[in-house]
Amino acid sequence: MRVMEATAGQQLDTAVSAGLPMGLYRLQTVAEQPIHLPGFAGATLRGALGHALRELSCMTGMASCEGCPLLRSCRYPALFEPKALGTASPGHPTPPPPYILRSPVTRPHTLRPGAQFQFEMAVFGLSPADVELLVRAWQRALYKGLGTRRGRARLVSVQHYQGQRWNEVWQEAHSEWSPHLARLLQPAGVPDDLSTLTLRFMSPVRLQHRGRLCHPEQVTPPILLAALVRRLKLVAGAAMRPAPPTSDGLALSTEMRLYRWERQSSRQGRAIRLDGLVGDIHLTGDALKAWWPWLWLGQFTHLGKNVSHGLGQYQLVHGGEAGSPV
Known part of the structure; x- marks a missing residue:
């Protein structure tokens, strides 16, 4: 084999x-409260990311992106809801969100306080500033809580995959990014x-x-x-x-x-x-x-x-x- x-x-x-340009990142988290995750937790993680990213990015507080005067300059629709930009045309579909979440959780699972949980995020064609914004959104999402009972966690490190190694590029203790090439x-x-x-x-x-x-x-x-x-x-x-x-x-x-x-x-x-x-x-x-x-x-x-x-x-x-x- x-x-x-x-x-x-x-x-x-x-x-x-x-x-x-495609980067693969591993996010290491620690649960601070019990977290109840469903099977195939990618959808749960995505929802938490979307709420946090919108809170960090939205400058108008509008309930919807539709009709927003800052739509073209806001990073939220570009990173999470490209459909809101209205760029689709015949023969040119709306581009997908420029990331994929890879979760190891395939069955319902409960994380106890102190338990570590990691998942991966592949990003496509994003600038370093966009990746840093997504990581800040993950910090906020984890703090606000995951799962049906909003169990809180914190992000402790981010690793980038290059060659056959995972290299740490961010730590909670330092909050500074290590330079790296986002290329798989x-x-x-x-x-x-x-x-x-x-x-x-x-x-x-x-x-x-x-x-x-x-x-x-x-x-x-x-x-x-x-x-x-x-x-x-x-x-x-x-x-x-x-x-x-x-x-x-x-x-x-x-x-x-x-x-x-x-x-x-x-x-x-x-x-x-x-x-x-x-x-x-x-x-x-x-x-x-x-x-x-x-x-x-x-x-x-x-x-x-x-x-x-x-x-x-x-x-x-x-x-x-x-x-x-x-």
Whole structure:
């Protein structure tokens, strides 16, 4: 067994993307009160971040971004709610939020006071000032509390992933950032004996075909890989290169099940269904070598619908035993 790790090598812009500054950060927190987290906690974390970011960024106090005279200069819509900017047009969809949350919590879990909890945030094309603003928002979000009972926590450190190491770039005790290059390094070359590859989904993936959610038996190589390419193009835009390879010659089998899941939207005041598939997708065929850079990068961008809630997170496994992609 070999887990497909993110090892030092050529930069992304020499393989799949030409100009996609992408940083991966690990946020280490400590609970100060009991925190009750639901399964697949990405949506809970995202909601807390959004409230805190709006409080830090909004200068008018308006109830909605719609009609705000400072909309274009405010960082909140650009970082959290790009749809509010109204930049979509035929053939040019609204860009997604420039971040992804990666949470290790897959089942309901309670953190006791003093317990440590970490999660990861991948950011795409953000300036150092934007990353620092997001971290300040995380400090505020944790202080205001997470989960249904608003258990308080604090942010103690931030690490940045580069090569095969996590390097600390921020500490609670100092509050100063260490200079670093927000660029993810992609493995050089292709792993040996890449005739089979497994995508192990750590959170539900919402794949759609003709506007309907796919069930396990409906997933095919074209549907899966089209969702991957679509996601990467949304993140990178015109920077994507080269053209994606063909899926001809690839065989696909699944060990997946439909996971029925919903999240509570405090803004909409209702539960929102986000059913998706969990489990493994196995790919076989010589074309895997051409798809390797795309599939590797997709671990950090996720794929499918509702990825900003932490859905569609997977890791690549070569052999059959799980492990971390980084």
